[in-house]
Amino acid sequence: MNSPANGAHGGPAKGIAPDLERRVGLVVDTLARWLALAGGLVLIALTVMSVISIVGRSLVGVSDFWPLSxxxxxxxxxxxVxxxxAFAVFAFLPWCQMRRGHVTVDVFVSALGPRARAALTLAGNILLAVTAVLIAWRLWLGMLDKKAYSETTFILQMPSWWGxxxxMxxxxxxxxxxxxTIWRSLNEMLGDGERA
Incomplete structure (x- = not known):
């Protein structure tokens, strides 16, 4: 049986600190999972609130019965909502990336070997990491702008920067x-190819 330090063929694992990468991966995976669960709970709460609000709108002025009135x-x-x-969408992105859930076009890469697929995945992960950093940076600047101008929502007067x-x-x-995932893909490319 292979230990985590060994590759698929029983030899030493290849790549950049593969043991550390797997341990870091477990931590990152756990954090991404919990964040996605939090996003799901927020969506459930928003759904319940929306149903209550819709039912409440339909009952306005309909009944003199105390609970309904x-x-x-x-x-x-x-x-x-x-x-x-906004929170939920961003809460799901890390989990999707960790689980390789983004859309890929497998028709063009199915004939390639595992290392070549890992190299293409590495290139995609680099581009996505640059995009993720750019999004976080612009979101940060937008938040600072909303906070600087003390912008609030119209009805609740909730500070806009909270969202x-x-x-963030x-x-x-x-x-x-x-x-x-760049680190993971690099190790897969240097090793035996993409992991399942």
Whole structure:
């Protein structure tokens, strides 16, 4: 049986600190998973809130029965959905990248060997990491701009930068995961090819 330090053929694993890369990968994978779960919980909460708001809108002025007469739409529901969805979208990106879930065109690379596929994946991961860092940087600047001008939402008067800050968590993690996947792909290219 191969140990983590050994390659698929029983020899020493190839690449740049492959043992450390796998240990870092476990930490990054766990963080990305928990962030994606948090994004899912936020979406569930937003869904429940939206249903309550829609039902409340339909019951306004319909009944004099006390429990129904106090029902109404959730104040600022659109603002909450906007901020919550921004967080959720960015919360899912790291998990998708970690699990190789982004769209690929396998028709062109299916004839290539595992190392060649790993080299193409490495190139894609480099481009995605650059994009992730660029997105995080621009999101950071947007957040600072919203904070500097003390911009708030219309109904709840919630500071607009809060939504940006929530999204920043996922954007930074996306950049970290993208950087890690470069290391993973490099080791796969230098080793036995892409792992399952």
């Amino acid at each position: 106090v029902m109404g739409p959730v104040t600022g529901d659109f603002e909450l 906007e901020a919550g969805c 940006y800050a929530a999204a 968590v996922g954007a930074v993690m996306f950049a970290v995961v993208s950087a890690y």
